[in-house]
Amino acid sequence: MEKLLKGIVKFRETDFKEHRELFGKLSKEQNPHTLFIGCSDSRLIPNLITRTLPGELFVIRNIANIVPPYRDSEEYLATTSAIEYAVNILNVGNIVVCGHSNCGGCKSLYASEDELKALPHTRKWLELAAKVKDQVLAKVSEEEVDKREWMTEQANTVEQLKNLLTYPFIREKVQQKTLSIAAWYYIIETGEVFIYNTQSALFELAN
Numbered sequence: 001m002e003k004l005l006k007g008i009v010k011f012r013e014t015d016f017k018e019h020r021e022l023f024g025k026l027s028k029e030q031n032p033h034t035l036f037i038g039c040s041d042s043r044l045i046p047n048l049i050t051r052t053l054p055g056e057l058f059v060i061r062n063i064a065n066i067v068p069p070y071r072d073s074e075e076y077l078a079t080t081s082a083i084e085y086a087v088n089i090l091n092v093g094n095i096v097v098c099g100h101s102n103c104g105g106c107k108s109l110y111a112s113e114d115e116l117k118a119l120p121h122t123r124k125w126l127e128l129a130a131k132v133k134d135q136v137l138a139k140v141s142e143e144e145v146d147k148r149e150w151m152t153e154q155a156n157t158v159e160q161l162k163n164l165l166t167y168p169f170i171r172e173k174v175q176q177k178t179l180s181i182a183a184w185y186y187i188i189e190t191g192e193v194f195i196y197n198t199q200s201a202l203f204e205l206a207n
């Protein structure tokens with residue numbers, strides 16, 4: 001905790017001062033251009049990899065960057081409500097779903113019952129990606145672990161684009177071309193981001 005405490009003081013004394021004017025402008029309202037949906041993984045930092053400042057990205061992070069399909073529900077839906085707010089109130093122009101290499105959430109799809117014993121909620125959450133696992137296993141054997149890993153991470157990210165389109169207000173805005181949706185794949189060890197090309201159905205290096 002000590003490291004964090006030192007950090008918040010240092011932030012106030014240095015970085016905050018550097019962007020004082022921006023924070024002043026942001027004090028009464030936000031107008032982010034993008035809803036960024038990423039994994040909770042500590043190595044994927046949305047503002048860092050996109051070089052964006054406070055006020056630009058509205059961020060949702062959860063295990064394995066999953067977008068639950070739209071449904072009417074009386075439950076407490078964190079991801080769904082944040083999507084609703086970003087699109088209907090903040091009027092973001094873009095939604096990016098960003099998966100990444102070495103994703104523990106995607107890896108857990110292949111964990112044994114025993115390994116998932118301590119993770120009942122994670123296990124339940126990952127049921128949302130069960131279809132992805134089936135898709136990947138139809139193409140690679142369980143032994144091809146590395147290939148299975150990145151294929152799962154990429155297929156899972158693409159699947160979330162489909163799930164986004166189950167939200168009536170997203171589908172409508174995409175059809176009207178007032179909202180763009182994209183799937184990205186970030187590689188931790190190279191810093192590269194690959195963008196899904198819906199025509200070729202391949203991830204292509206952003207440049």
Ligand code: ZN
Nearest residue numbers: 039041103104
């Ligand atoms: Zn992850």
